[in-house]
Amino acid sequence: NEHEPKPPSGVPPTPKHFDKQGKYWFKRMADELDAIGVMSQLDARALELLVEAYxxxxxxxxxxxxxxxxxRTETQSGDVLIKAHPAAIMKADAWKRLRAMLGEFGMTPASRSKVNAKGPDAVDPLTEFMNARD
Incomplete structure (x- = not known):
């Protein structure tokens, strides 16, 4: 989209409330995204959500x-039940959020092709052809 807003690029500051692991992953992911040209200052909150989910x-x-x-747990009548650990359900929920956020940043093979990385301004071949005709 040629009329898309162009926010300032670069790595946003690491949120202060993150623990050591959160700070590490925020910085690492921000640097990786900045290296391929898809990180901007406005992406801080979205990246924060991604890191929190991860x-x-x-x-x-x-x-x-x-x-x-x-x-394993027992019922009042003494029957043994095997139940899913609550962390398994929470892991599945975190995975859904993580997967969605990875896609937003083009961090999966399928989503990478849909993300426009900022690169050097390339000449549009169709525009060049049409201008040559005039």
Whole structure:
């Protein structure tokens, strides 16, 4: 879109409320996105949501690795039930949010082709052809 607003590019400041892991991933992802020309100062909040979803997802993965995906419990009558660990459900929810945010930044193979990276101004071949005809 040639009339699209052009916000200032560059890596936004890391949110102060992030823990050590959040700060690491914010900086790393921001640098990676900036290197391919899709990061701007206005993307700070969207990147913050992406990093929050990612760190939450990793936290649930770590919990499940230690505690397992299921747990046993007994009913009042003594029957044994095997239930899904609550972290498994939270992990699935975090994955949905993470996947959506990865797509917004073109960080999956399928979504990468839909993101326009800022690159050097290229000449549009159709415009060049039409101008040559005049």
């Amino acid at each position: 760190t939450e997802y990793r936290h649930h993965c770590d919990t499940l690795e230690v505690e397992g995906y299921t747990y």
